[in-house]
Amino acid sequence: MAAEPRIICEDESVLVIDKPGGMPSASLDEGEAETVASWLIAQHPELRKLPRGELEAGLANRLDNDTSGILLAGRTPAAYESLRRQFAEGSVKKEYAALVVGSPPDEGSIDAPIAHHPRKKRKMVACESDARAEEWRGRPAETRFCVRERFASSAGEEYALLSVRIATGVRHQIRVHLAHIGHPIAGDGLYQNPKKRAADPLELGRNFLHASKVALSHPETGERIEFSSPLPDDLRSALEALKRR
Secondary structure, eight states: OOOOOEEEEEOSSEEEEEEOTTOOSSOSSTTOOSSHHHHHHHHOGGGGGSTTHHHHTTBOOOOOTTOEEEEEEESSHHHHHHHHHHHHHTOSEEEEEEEEESOOOSEEEEOOOEEEOSSOTTOEEEOSSHHHHHHHTOBOOOEEEEEEEEEEOTTSOEEEEEEEEESSOOTTHHHHHHHHTTOOBTTOTTTSOHHHHHTOTTOOSSOOEEEEEEEEEOTTTOOEEEEEOOOOHHHHHHHHHHHHO
16 A cells, blocks of 8 residues: 655645555545545545545646656635646646656646557557647647756666646646657656666655656635645655765
8 A cells, every 4th residue: 555645735725635655646546445535534524525525526637646746636626627727727836856767858838738658548649740739639738848967877867857847737748748859757557668667776665656746726815825745655665876886
């Protein structure tokens, strides 16, 4: 079982949750255990009364199972709808920490539309042309990144720690976009090709992706608020191992 989530901040309208890697955000079936939603309902049973409360417990955003970091939940129908609207409009500012394989440019922007892979149900894919985006019904997506630190392993493999910002929220967006430019996230078995996986000595057990900062307007007051989450122990240990090498 993954480590438990923790509450970063809460008031009468909003819950800010720090999700551990390895735990699903929402539940697929009522009564499902070991998800952030089920954990929230155990702490706050009143969340069952929200729309899709048994499955989502008021969660306004999602993170991939292996991705850690900040989730937001509304505690009232009005707060839930406000949070959902802000995410849909792109007014929530989201920043992630990602360790990628290779040596990307110091900064960059990726805007390839993202679609469901035509043959592999679990995967998404970046569309390389407008025609392909239309054929596969790709969704617009933009990912911006800048390098915070660079590393090299004892085997000569290079890594870069990125700060990543996204305005959109397409499924697997950061993972797909970074793999699309040839710099997959370390530990990402789905989007690293076999050659990249073989050259990745970290053996993380999950992707090195962490939702580290979120800024939004409070649903009740309209005040701009910001929350942050430090790297969890497993990701911090991986960086320390790289520095020792």
